[in-house]
Amino acid sequence: MTTSKLNSLKKNVAPYEITDTKSSIRQIFNTLGPLVIFWYAAYLSLSISYWLAIPFVLLSSGFLVRTFIICHDCTHQSFFKNRLANDIIGTLTGILTLIPYQQWKNSHSIHHATSSNLDKRGTGDMWLLTVEEYTKSSWIRRMAYRVYRNPVTMLFLGPIGVFLIQYRMNVKGARRKEKINTYITNISLVALYGLLIWAIGWQAFVLIQAPIFMISGMLGIWLFYVQHQFEDSYFENQDEWSYLKAAVEGSSYYKLPKLLQWITGNIGFHHVHHLSPKIPNYNLEKAHNAVPPLQKATTITLRTSLKSLNHRLWDEHSKTFVGFNDIKHLIKNQDSVVDHLKIPNPRLEGE
Numbered sequence: 001m002t003t004s005k006l007n008s009l010k011k012n013v014a015p016y017e018i019t020d021t022k023s024s025i026r027q028i029f030n031t032l033g034p035l036v037i038f039w040y041a042a043y044l045s046l047s048i049s050y051w052l053a054i055p056f057v058l059l060s061s062g063f064l065v066r067t068f069i070i071c072h073d074c075t076h077q078s079f080f081k082n083r084l085a086n087d088i089i090g091t092l093t094g095i096l097t098l099i100p101y102q103q104w105k106n107s108h109s110i111h112h113a114t115s116s117n118l119d120k121r122g123t124g125d126m127w128l129l130t131v132e133e134y135t136k137s138s139w140i141r142r143m144a145y146r147v148y149r150n151p152v153t154m155l156f157l158g159p160i161g162v163f164l165i166q167y168r169m170n171v172k173g174a175r176r177k178e179k180i181n182t183y184i185t186n187i188s189l190v191a192l193y194g195l196l197i198w199a200i201g202w203q204a205f206v207l208i209q210a211p212i213f214m215i216s217g218m219l220g221i222w223l224f225y226v227q228h229q230f231e232d233s234y235f236e237n238q239d240e241w242s243y244l245k246a247a248v249e250g251s252s253y254y255k256l257p258k259l260l261q262w263i264t265g266n267i268g269f270h271h272v273h274h275l276s277p278k279i280p281n282y283n284l285e286k287a288h289n290a291v292p293p294l295q296k297a298t299t300i301t302l303r304t305s306l307k308s309l310n311h312r313l314w315d316e317h318s319k320t321f322v323g324f325n326d327i328k329h330l331i332k333n334q335d336s337v338v339d340h341l342k343i344p345n346p347r348l349e350g351e
Contacts, residue, residue, distance in 0.1 A: 006242070006245065006248060007244070009275060009291060009294065010275060010276065013272065013276045013287045013291060013294075016279045016283040016287040016290070017078070017276055017278040018283075019080060019081050019280050020283075024080055027281075028070065028089070031063055031066045031067055032063075034059070035063040035066075035096075038056045038059040038060040039208065041053075042056035042057050043204060046204055053207070053208065057208060057212055057215070058215065060208075061211070061219065062219075064212060064216040065219050065220060065263060065264055066262075067093050067097055068097045069267060069281050070265070071089075071090050071093035071101060071104075072281075073086075073280055074086040074093070074101070075108055075109070076278060078280045087101070090105070091181060091184065094185055095185050097216075098163040098189065098213070099185075100181055100185040101185065102178040102182070103178050103182055106178060107123055107124040108124050110123040111124030111125055112124075112274065115228065115247070115250055115251070115274060116228070116233070116234050116241065116245075116246035116250035117235075117237075117238060118238075118241075118316075119241075126224070127145065128314060129313055129314070130313060130316050131314070131322065131327060134327065135327065149312050155221060155222065156214075156218070158217070158218075159213065159218060159220075159221065162217070168182075168186055169182070196209075223267055226254065226300065226308050227254055227267075227268075228251060228270075229308045229311045229321065230252045230298055230300055230305075230307075230311070231308075231311065232298065232319070233252075233298075233314075233321065234246055234250035235314050235316075235319075246274070247274035248275055249298070250274070251270040251273070251274040251297075252270055252300050253269060253270065253271055253288070253294075253299045254268035254270065254305065255299050255301050256301075261285075266282065267284075269284035269288045271297040271298075272288050308321075310323040313326075313327065
């Protein structure tokens, strides 16, 4: 897609950047209300059977993901017109989702500004190596990368590592406002969880909150992962990188069933969101439907998105994701590796 067409897309979605305060308030009630109700229903069900509590745990997990979407919109100042209102609601929903609002706001803004830029990786994104970087890495780094990209690590250990450990600490160089917000989040979590444990007992609390945390955390990581790690995504070095191309071609349209689309706050329209982060989540589908070129974005479904689990390395030459098995094949044939990566062949240096 040419630069002029991309700029035209940006102009076409501008009308949908307008925040509707009534819609935002309505979303707070239809998200946090059910979250509290289903959480309490899960607790009441424990006196009968834990199996009866499981459906309410699953529903609570879904609404916690939807709560995160509100926090996410607040970081982009798109949920309310007033900055202070965004910061307050963002902090409160951040506490519920274990995310320090200001810290995540800063790292996520960097993610948007550098998404798909191979020269500016490392903040607000997932660890990604190119084929060339991987083949040149030491065996220790290769092993660490393999462990990191393993689905078990990503989906089961990821929530613990990110939400329970990483987000409890301030990042190096964090400003005073960000540090204070992290402290407020941590203190509020201790107070909230302490109150719940006092009210219902630690056993009941763990039986309910632990699976909600894991399920919602897995869903959050999966959504973030799959919408940038599809087969023919877009990654370029700084000299060829384009913000608009990264938005439209480096973000997918995750076509979900309507119920899941609603629960996930329309985040599946990720290409629209990256094109214009100012669009509130309840306007993303409207923008997608109103601008035909956006409907040509790479579309993935629940079934096809599972293929992304095999997308481990970015091949700069074929402009696509490849798996570790592809690299094994290349390594077995050293001449293929030399030709593929365009690395000088040591055997020919003396000729």
